[in-house]
Amino acid sequence: MTMSDFPVLKASASSLRTTNPIRQIVDGMKTVPNPDLADIRLSIGDPTIFGNFSVPDSVNAALVEAINSKKFNGYPPSTGYESARAAIAKAYGSDPRAPLTPADVIIASGCSGAIELAISAMADEGQNILLPRPGFSLYQTIAEARGVEVRHYDLVAEKNWEASIESIEALIDAKTAFILITNPSNPCGSNYSEAHLLELLAVAQKHRLPIFADEIYADMVFSGQTFTHIARLSTDVPVISAGGLAKRFMVPGWRLGWLTIHDRHGQLAQIRDGLNRLSQLVLGANSLLQGVLPTILLETEQSYFDNNNRMLEELANTTVEAIRKIPGLQPIAPQGAMYVMVKIDPVALPEFAGNDSRFCERLIAEQSVHCLPGACFGVPGYFRIVFTSPKEKLAEAFARMADFCRKYHVSQE
Ligand SMILES: Cc1ncc(COP(=O)(O)O)c(C=O)c1O
Structure with missing residues (x-):
């Protein structure tokens, strides 16, 4: 660097308040993999990286057609093309209990962009929002950057991670802006x-709070499960729901998400205005993808979704069966999406008692298997597996994990 009398410039306070807890924890881990073993990454929530899950061919063809039509090269309206919003309203608003019109839809840059819009429009600096623990860390990152206080309510592992209603109620005060659920x-x-x-709607109703529902994994559930949009069960509680293409269509890089506003009685009129204003900052998502959205949402064969869900369920079962056999590990069987949380038994694996980051660090160093520690999601003592890798890769990862746990396991007999 050459000398200059120009001072070092200060970053804004809000930029320096912006911290992703996952980065903080993962960067703090000494993660040099074993050079003799190929890396297996069960840490990244991107289902496309192994090639076993991909976008339907019909969607690719429609996108090429949209490019060649040259019809979608201009700026869309800030909340999105009317045709794209109408497609979302049709695809997600067909239930008469929670109808949608295009005016109830705001298109954003990924579901992340939709979450940012919702948090920014619904909560002010000095207010607080209630988030699930364990939970996806982006909500906290966005809220804290905006000076919104984050309060965590507990999800109960023994009850398939249902929310503790008591813990929600204990956190609510006059400054609470909304309850967030991820389902x-x-x-x-x-x-x-x-x-x-x-039950969640009842507590929101009692305290007159809106619900913000992150439903990016909508309909990605396994046999015997039914997914229900919470808005369809609400008679009075206003609900804003976030969704997107990333997971259901296996295109996280396309960055197309949306909010749908369910407001039976007009309580969200001001927030709707705020959302519309905020949408003018970034002007939504890429115009080509918006152009092709009606084809994607309304013409994709049901068999595509059924097939993906069947593959995900098989991989989930493979994961749970393998982990159950590993000494000291207890998986909580998933009912959908692409993740499983695994409890590290502190008695059987005392080396890692209360230290899931150390567990994940040693697993990388010794076996080159990458998982995210529970601390990234607010629950020490667990780690998360993404099970979208091909079966053979998962089998190899779990064989290595079993070797690893056998080495540290202390028998209780
Ligand atoms: C619960 C949840 N919400 C939102 C997102 C972000 O979605 P997008 O990639 O569309 O921004 C993710 C991504 O992993 C997620 O898991």
């Missing part, structure tokens, strides 16, 4: 029953 869940793989969704 199906990253990192838990849980899918809530209608009965539990009604």
